[in-house]
Amino acid sequence: MSGPLAGIRVLELAGLAPGPFAGMMLADHGAEVLRVDRVKAVTDAPHPNVMDRGKRSIGLDLKSADGVTAFKRLAASADVVIEVFRPGVAERLGIGPADLHAVNERLIYGRMTGWGQDGPLAATAGHDIDYIAISGALSALGRAGDKPTPPINILGDFAGGGLMLAYGVLLALIERGRTGRGRVIDAAMVDGAALLLAMFYQASQTGFWGARGTNLLDTGAPMYDTYETADGKHLAVGALEPQFWAEMLGKLGLTDLPDRDDQANWPVIRDRLAAVFATRTRADWEAVFAGSDACVSPVLELAEAPEHPHNRTRGTFIEIAGVTQPAPAPRLLGAPPSDLAPATRLRDLTSWGLDDETAKSLRDLGVLA
Numbered sequence: 001m002s003g004p005l006a007g008i009r010v011l012e013l014a015g016l017a018p019g020p021f022a023g024m025m026l027a028d029h030g031a032e033v034l035r036v037d038r039v040k041a042v043t044d045a046p047h048p049n050v051m052d053r054g055k056r057s058i059g060l061d062l063k064s065a066d067g068v069t070a071f072k073r074l075a076a077s078a079d080v081v082i083e084v085f086r087p088g089v090a091e092r093l094g095i096g097p098a099d100l101h102a103v104n105e106r107l108i109y110g111r112m113t114g115w116g117q118d119g120p121l122a123a124t125a126g127h128d129i130d131y132i133a134i135s136g137a138l139s140a141l142g143r144a145g146d147k148p149t150p151p152i153n154i155l156g157d158f159a160g161g162g163l164m165l166a167y168g169v170l171l172a173l174i175e176r177g178r179t180g181r182g183r184v185i186d187a188a189m190v191d192g193a194a195l196l197l198a199m200f201y202q203a204s205q206t207g208f209w210g211a212r213g214t215n216l217l218d219t220g221a222p223m224y225d226t227y228e229t230a231d232g233k234h235l236a237v238g239a240l241e242p243q244f245w246a247e248m249l250g251k252l253g254l255t256d257l258p259d260r261d262d263q264a265n266w267p268v269i270r271d272r273l274a275a276v277f278a279t280r281t282r283a284d285w286e287a288v289f290a291g292s293d294a295c296v297s298p299v300l301e302l303a304e305a306p307e308h309p310h311n312r313t314r315g316t317f318i319e320i321a322g323v324t325q326p327a328p329a330p331r332l333l334g335a336p337p338s339d340l341a342p343a344t345r346l347r348d349l350t351s352w353g354l355d356d357e358t359a360k361s362l363r364d365l366g367v368l369a
Contacts (some may be wrong), residue, residue: 002336003030008079008173009352011036011071012055015084017153018112018189019054020051021162023082026169027256028328029216030338031080034346036060036071042369046342050325054339056346059369067367068094068356076103077353082110087117097184108172109288112155112165128156128189135160138201142219144213159190215334216240222270223260226299233282234299237273248294252276343368 005026012023014037027033035057042059045252061067062310072095075081081100084091090111097109114131115121121134129150132138137156142149164293165187172183194201203209205265223245226234238246249257257272258265277285288327289296298307306317306324318327328338349359362368 001336003028004332006030008032009076009077010034010169011074013081013084014038014041016157018165019082019084020049021043021158022112022169023055024051024053025163025166026080028338028340029332029335032056034058034074034078034352036062036074037344039366040367042345043250044345046321047342048321048323048342050320050323050341053320054341055343056105057343058346058349061095061367062095062366064268064367066362066365068364070358070368071095072100072103073353073358073361074349075100075107076154077349077351078104078107078108079173080108082112082165082169085111086265087249099367102183105181106176108169108176108185109182110172110185110187112161112187112189113267114161114189114235116191117186128153130158131156131189132193135190135197136201137193138198139335140197140212142209142212142218146213148212153195155267156189158195159186159196159212161189163306164192164195164229194305220266220267221260223274227274227277229282231283232281233279235282235308236297236299238295244293244295248289248296251288251292251294251296264356287347302341314345 004223008026010023010026010033012033012035012036014020020035023033023035033055035055036050037059039059039061041055047055049059060071060357062071077094080154083095091099096113100107100109100210111117113122114128115128115328129138132150132155133148135156137160138148138150140148147149166186168187172185175183175274190258200209209215210220212218217224219225223237223239226236228234229313237248239248245260249255252273254272254276257269260266260269281286285296286298304313311317315327317324317326318338318340328340347359350356354362
């Protein structure tokens with residue numbers, strides 16, 4: 001492995017998307033990530049899931065005493081464990097933080113849940129939409145007069161969960177460099193989603209931010225919204241600054257719009273913009289705004305984005321095993337690229353503290369795959 005996290009070993013307990021996403025973030029930058037799945041889930045075929053790129057995998061029966069013992073052996077030589085169970089499950093299995101710190105005090109134990117390790121909701125089920133609802137974030141998303149609109153599961157699962165956990169792991173690694181001891185990370189999606197709205201919590205208390213869909217950045221303002229084109233596609237307009245607004249209007253040929261600083265004029269301005277944008281195709285408008293500072297961009301479909309010239313030039317997307325996917329981010333300039341191949345089964349576990357004889361015995365028992 002290469003990259004800034006080369007030499008860091010991560011045991012990732014298999015779970016839903018936010019856990020593998022955190023592991024992917026670490027593997028993308030050189031960490032050696034070993035995904036621990038159910039025995040029957042592991043085969044010799046490469047695992048095509050994008051979030052398992054750059055990892056290796058094994059199957060381990062953690063409901064058996066032998067499986068738990070084997071996991072502790074692996075944890076003894078690991079730097080990080082990523083665990084995504086409900087609170088208390090890992091402890092009941094015998095692989096909670098105290099169990100693993102007993103064999104490796106330097107271990108960083110990353111726990112990710114929706115509600116966190118404590119609180120009235122900690123033991124209850126939930127999904128992204130529930131976590132961002134309780135965080136207050138969901139209430140801010142949507143158009144005026146309409147119901148809140150969840151942004152698929154990006155805000156809670158991935159930004160508030162997986163990304164925050166990966167960040168927490170890096171914090172704990174830095175701290176361990178000073179103290180020599182590991183740390184338990186309580187990464188809750190409800191906490192992460194709330195943190196992402198820090199600016200808007202303050203703004204709502206100072207009167208700068210109002211009801212959903214009435215503000216500058218939430219489709220309330222005509223200069224920050226999407227508009228349909230003649231071919232049923234869309235453009236994104238972000239002409240907030242006066243100079244960018246003026247450039248956009250010049251490209252559109254509009255010279256008689258009312259003052260945009262008066263919110264009472266926003267509906268009229270929006271209608272005028274919508275009428276003009278609807279007269280030409282998205283491609284036509286792309287040509288009009290090409291190279292300008294008007295802050296008007298095409299809204300690309302997922303299949304279109306990898307082919308955009310900017311994305312192609314930067315290598316924003318890559319292809320691995322026939323699957324087009326986003327490249328690792330952020331970029332550490334000058335760092336060597338990491339191995340992003342699909343996950344495959346790891347059979348030789350000697351470097352993880354499990355000798356061949358023990359591994360064979362566990363495989364014969366059906367505990368290890």
